Amino acid sequence: MSLLLLAGSLLITVVCYLLGLPFFFLFLFIPLLPYFGRGPVRMKRCPVCGWETAGREDFCPWDGSRLTPADGQGDD
Ligand SMILES: [Zn+2]
CATH class of the missing domain: 2.20.28 (Rubrerythrin, domain 2)
Structure with a gap:
């Protein structure tokens, strides 16, 4: 499941990078969100x-x- 999220995140990241969007790197953190949310x-x-x-x-x-x-x- 996390691999799927990672793949999707990378895909979005590549698309945004190709489009020249400056915030593409934000999507790199998407797969990490569940881990951050798991703490509290x-x-x-x-x-x-x-x-x-x-x-x-x-x-x-x-x-x-x-x-x-x-x-x-x-x-x-
Ligand atoms: Zn009960």
């Missing part, structure tokens, strides 16, 4: 069933329990 993601965990999400859910979709933050200090 706050995981939430259901204390009842252990369901985890990085989304905006506040309640477990399975049992309706309020999700608690799982800031990586959890135990595996």
Whole structure:
């Protein structure tokens, strides 16, 4: 998947370079965005069933329990 993003990014970069656009290098960072975005993601965990999400859910979709933050200090 990241290879596909990289290939697409390189393709856009080459096209922009050929067009003489000065900001073509910005597209080089596109494949890196998911990695940057992965850091501050706050995981939430259901204390009842252990369901985890990085989304905006506040309640477990399975049992309706309020999700608690799982800031990586959890135990595996
Ligand atoms: Zn649950």
